[in-house]
Amino acid sequence: MPVRRRRCTALAAAVATATALGATALAALGGATTASAAEAPLSDYELTWGIKQSYRTYVGMFGSFTASEGATQAAGNGAFTFTDGTGTYDTTAHTVDLAFQGKLVSASAAHHFEVTLTDVRFDSGAGEITADVTTVDTTGTTPTKKGDDVPLAKVAVTRAMTDMATTLTTEAGEYLGSAGYAGAAGDPLTVVKRTPPTTEPSTGPTTGPTTGPTGEPTTGPTGEPTTGEPSKEPTTGPTDPEPTDPQTTPATGEPSPTASTGASASAPASTAPAKGALADGTLGWGVKESFRAYVVGTIAKGRVTVSGGAAQAAGNGAFTFKDATGTYDTDADKLTATFKGAVNFKGHESGGSYGLDLTLSNLKATLDGGTGTLSADVNSLGTQTKGVVLADLEARSGDLKAAQGVITVDDVAATLTAAGAKAFGDFYQAGTALDPVDLSVALSTDAQLPDGDGSDTSGGTGTSGGTGSTVGGTGTTTGGSIGGGSLASTGSDIPGPALGAVAGVAVVVGAGAVYATRRRRTQGQSAE
Incomplete structure (x- = not known):
């Protein structure tokens, strides 16, 4: 499993290189066969997930979170955002496999624990989110535990890839410290492209998906079925445009032009002195x-x-x-x-x-x-x-x-x-x-x-x-x-x-x- 998951970043780079050189095929990577021509590279995506609100509350009560190296946390002990997502988009199966930058450490000196998440990944085909996890008992009485590509949650993948329901896994309970988490509902998960491409036309495309010279699918992964079963998706199918309109997370979405101050423009106030x-x-x-x-x-x-x-x-x-x-x-x-x-x-x-x-x-x-x-x-x-x-x-x-x-x-x-x-x-x-x-x-x-x-x-x-x-x-x-x-x-x-x-x-x-x-x-x- 680790080899398959870590292959996506290398594969994305290889596909981009092959496109630039005009190559028609890719050499085998990490024991894999020639890359499918249906796979296109993706970049500049963000993933926002709070894991589970009660977990954040517990850690915040007795310790703290530290987000770094590309990860951030929303104010008020909110959800976490991991950035610089790169990977591949399968234009045939309409699935994405993305790896994100960022390091998240939850720790409590009072209760002697430290849990670190890195290499957060989202695979819409498998419907899961994984991460490399390291747990440390700071008293030294329990050995440090490390796991690569630990499945933290199953994801109910949607076409838009926003506010997707998650269910925590047995492994999540094992690494986060409570067997009771297994099977529990996690926080919703959102995966979006950070910024729309500057060449995006003012009106959305009217035809099906293409993979132009950039290799980026113009329909985008969030406009496609993610399970490979189009019959379960809306009848608009894979011709939906990439969600470059404000269909993003609170941390990255563009604010409404009418919500900047909250003051009513229809009733201007009199000029106040300094x-x-x-x-x-x-x-x-x-x-x-x-x-x-x-x-x-x-x-x-x-x-x-x-x-x-x-x-x-x-x-x-x-x-x-x-x-x-x-x-x-x-x-x-x-x-x-x-x-x-x-x-x-x-x-x-x-x-x-x-x-x-x-x-x-x-x-x-x-x-x-x-x-x-x-x-x-x-x-x-x-x-x-x-x-x-x-x-x-x-x-x-x-x-x-x-x-x-x-x-x-x-x-x-x-x-x-x-x-x-x-x-x-x-x-x-x-x-x-x-x-x-x-x-x-x-x-x-x-x-x-x-x-x-x-x-x-x-x-x-x-x-x-x-x-x-x-x-x-x-x-x-x-x-x-x-x-x-x-x-x-x-x-x-x-x-x-x-x-x-x-x-x-x-x-x-x-x-x-x-x-x-x-x-x-x-x-x-x-x-x-």
Whole structure:
């Protein structure tokens, strides 16, 4: 199997060389016979796959992911993208075999595991995704394990090759640390060409597939049947054009020209002065995705509640705080904004009391030349401390520019401070990346803010989703982050090998008790 899979990259290069030289046949490669004339080289593809959301949540809770060498991870502990995909397209069977660049390491110093994925590959004919996998027990008690071309998931291949359903394999459970993953639904998989060719005509081709001088099929693999059984595909068949229109993943797709700011062009705001008082504003922040999942999971068995005008997106999502007050100075690139609303995290219930009871309110963001802080009033187990600096902020740009009377600063990096770590009971260490912050503030009363991320627009006191229904306490979330065969459904999916010895399991099960004990010891002491 390894020889067959590693053949595709070499074959793609050989086909391209033969095309340039005008050759009519290829010499045998790696023991293979003469390459089929139906195979055309492919390049510049991307693969996006999150493996499994509960796996990302688990790793994010106790460790971290590091993507490099061509791999990236979406914000908020999102899916992974592997780049520079090359391989072949079989114009007869209408299948692709692609290999991607990128290295992904998931690791936890606390639980002594490290899992590395490289050489990620997608074979639409076989309907599977594979990778080279190395697992390391950092205690040294278990030998390092390596596997080439490990089948991680079966893929329900579709013509478009976007959002394809995946099912994790037995091998995925073996290498990722939980036998419970075998047969479980993985995250959807998307494979797309990164950029459309510059010579693509403005109107799609009206005839069947061709393989022009570049060797690239103009119909593209995503416009073809992938199982070799055309009768199971739409009647349009292989004459569909290559999806060079915006049929791509969120990481690579072209944004809609109407969605750049979210502000309404039909109601222009009056010209605001360079500095003054804010008229309104919203702040979007998820605190930390793994923390939200932990609270409603089978360990804390708790719930998340918003109040005071705050809202939470469906599926135990991020929070939106509203009604900003404060000041701005676009010439000096300074902004100070305080927002209404509160969020409460509650878990580890025992006898009517909670080991975890944390409320964040009165959030305040400051920016000065692109850097700043995020602070909040913190109430932990009945002890309130005002103005705790939870995170250091760093925007992608230091410029504060207003468009139609609105300043929008999205994806502001947030890093947990020492005071913030204390507020969370040292659940996370200072320097931990928190969810990014999105800010939109109105400089005049007639300026229109973009829609918030929260699904609860009532401004009431909804819980985990903002619909007034309680989510949590049973190890489930409405959005499937936890539950439904994931880590929190029964507890059996927590990666045993990843946790190491029985002591590792005790760390997880006892996390709430340790948290509660630590917080009770420090009651009456003010947070920094």
